[in-house]
Amino acid sequence: MKAVGRKDVTAENVRRELAANPAYxxxxxxxxLDNVPTHGPAPRYGVTYDDISTTxxxxxxxxxxxAVCGKIACTV
Numbered sequence: 001m002k003a004v005g006r007k008d009v010t011a012e013n014v015r016r017e018l019a020a021n022p023a024y025x026x027x028x029x030x031x032x033l034d035n036v037p038t039h040g041p042a043p044r045y046g047v048t049y050d051d052i053s054t055t056x057x058x059x060x061x062x063x064x065x066x067a068v069c070g071k072i073a074c075t076v
Contacts, residue, residue, distance in 0.1 A: 007026045
């Protein structure tokens, strides 16, 4: 996390917080990612868009019925 700005001390809610807590943090923080190359070998596996199935799935109760019927005799 990195401090990217400072809150306005004239804003009503900031003044209220400062009155209640004099140690109130006035910094505005944001998550910052550093773009650093890896030092180890290249990754061996990855996910591509080809791996994502877009086929239409049947309703969950049909899948459940087929899973149960595969284990025991069903007459549905």
